[in-house]
Amino acid sequence: MMYAGPADEDSPAMRTGGLPLLPAGTEWPMCAECGAPQQFLAQLPLPDGPTLAVFMCADDPGMCDAWSAGGGANAVVVAKGDLVPLAAPAGETRLGEVSAVRLADFDGEYWDAFPNQEVLGQLGGEPAWIQNEETPNCPSCDDEMEFVVQLEQGHDYRTEMNFGTGSAYVFACRPCGRGAFLFQC
Numbered sequence: 001m002m003y004a005g006p007a008d009e010d011s012p013a014m015r016t017g018g019l020p021l022l023p024a025g026t027e028w029p030m031c032a033e034c035g036a037p038q039q040f041l042a043q044l045p046l047p048d049g050p051t052l053a054v055f056m057c058a059d060d061p062g063m064c065d066a067w068s069a070g071g072g073a074n075a076v077v078v079a080k081g082d083l084v085p086l087a088a089p090a091g092e093t094r095l096g097e098v099s100a101v102r103l104a105d106f107d108g109e110y111w112d113a114f115p116n117q118e119v120l121g122q123l124g125g126e127p128a129w130i131q132n133e134e135t136p137n138c139p140s141c142d143d144e145m146e147f148v149v150q151l152e153q154g155h156d157y158r159t160e161m162n163f164g165t166g167s168a169y170v171f172a173c174r175p176c177g178r179g180a181f182l183f184q185c
Contacts, residue, residue: 001014001101001102001103001104001119001120001121001122001123001149001151002101002102002103002104002118002119002120003099003100003101003102003118003119003120003154003155004099004100004101004102005099005100006097006098006099006100007098007099007100008098009085009098010085011043011098011100012043012045012083013043013045013100013101014042014043014044014045014100014101014103015042015043015098015099015100015101016041016042016043016095016097016098016099016101016120016151016154016161017040017041017042017094017095017096017097017098017099017159018040018043018094018095018098019040019085019086019087019088020040020043020053020055020077020085020086021043021051021053021079021083021084021085021086022053022077022079022083022084022086023079023080023081023082023083023084024082024084026077026079026086028086028088028089028092029055029075029077031057031059031064031072031073032071032072032073033057033063033064033065033071033072033073034057034059034060034063034064034073036057036059036091037059037088037089037090037091037092038055038056038057038058038073038074038075038092039055039056039057039058039092039093039094039095040053040054040055040088040092040094040095041054041055041056041095041151041161041168042054042149042151042161042170044123044148044149044170046148049174050078050079050080050172050174050177051078051079051080051083052076052077052078052079052148052149052170052172052179053076053077053079054074054075054076054151054168054170054179054181055074055075055076055077055181056073056074056075056161056162056168056181056183057073057074058093058162059091059093061162062164066183067163067164067182067183067184067185068182069134069136069171069180069181069182070136070139070180074181074182075179075181076170076171076172076178076179076180076181077179078172078174078177078178078179080177095154095159095160095161096156096158096159097154097156097159099120099154099155099159101120103123118155119152120151120152120154120155121149121150121151121152121167121168122149122150123148123149124147124148124149125147126147127147127150127169128150128167129169129184130166130167130184130185131184134169134182134184135147135171136171136180136182138173138176138178138180139178140173140176140178141173141175141176143173145171145172145173145178145179145180146171146172146173146174147169147170147171148170148171148172148179149169149170150167150168150169150170151163151167151168151169151170152167153165153166163183163184163185164183164185165185166183166184166185167183167184167185168181168182168183169181169182169183169184
């Protein structure tokens with residue numbers, strides 16, 4: 001996943017920032033710890049399935065357990081069907097830029113071979129864990145969730161997602177329509 005320049009805030013394409021496209025009536029995720037609206041990070045329409053919208057608490061970075069898949073300070077909304085832009089609630093901290101994402105085939109090369117600022121992550125494959133493996137189980141069926149995307153912070157430190165200089169990992173249980181997110185640094 002490579003940086004592809006600025007994008008419209010409600011583009012249906014893969015991107016970071018802007019407004020999430022979700023089914024009408026979807027409620028904006030709120031942090032279970034501090035009660036603030038979570039920051040929208042990424043819109044990830046999967047080539048073979050649903051669209052994932054990734055959120056994380058950015059109200060007071062480092063104070064809520066946003067790094068934990070089950071801490072309530074982050075969310076992954078799995079969406080199908082007709083999607084519309086979800087209006088941001090008062091108090092939601094937006095990313096400083098909406099960035100388009102293009103997919104590039106690395107033919108087995110690890111992304112370290114490319115300029116760091118241009119790499120926004122990896123779609124599919126195996127996660128490159130910074131610490132120990134932390135694949136979550138689905139809270140509905142208790143099966144291990146499928147790794148979907150690894151996210152890097154962004155191309156510009158002034159507008160990037162804040163993973164404490166680390167990487168984020170997005171998982172889904174497609175049969176249950178559930179998602180999970182965590183990051184490591």
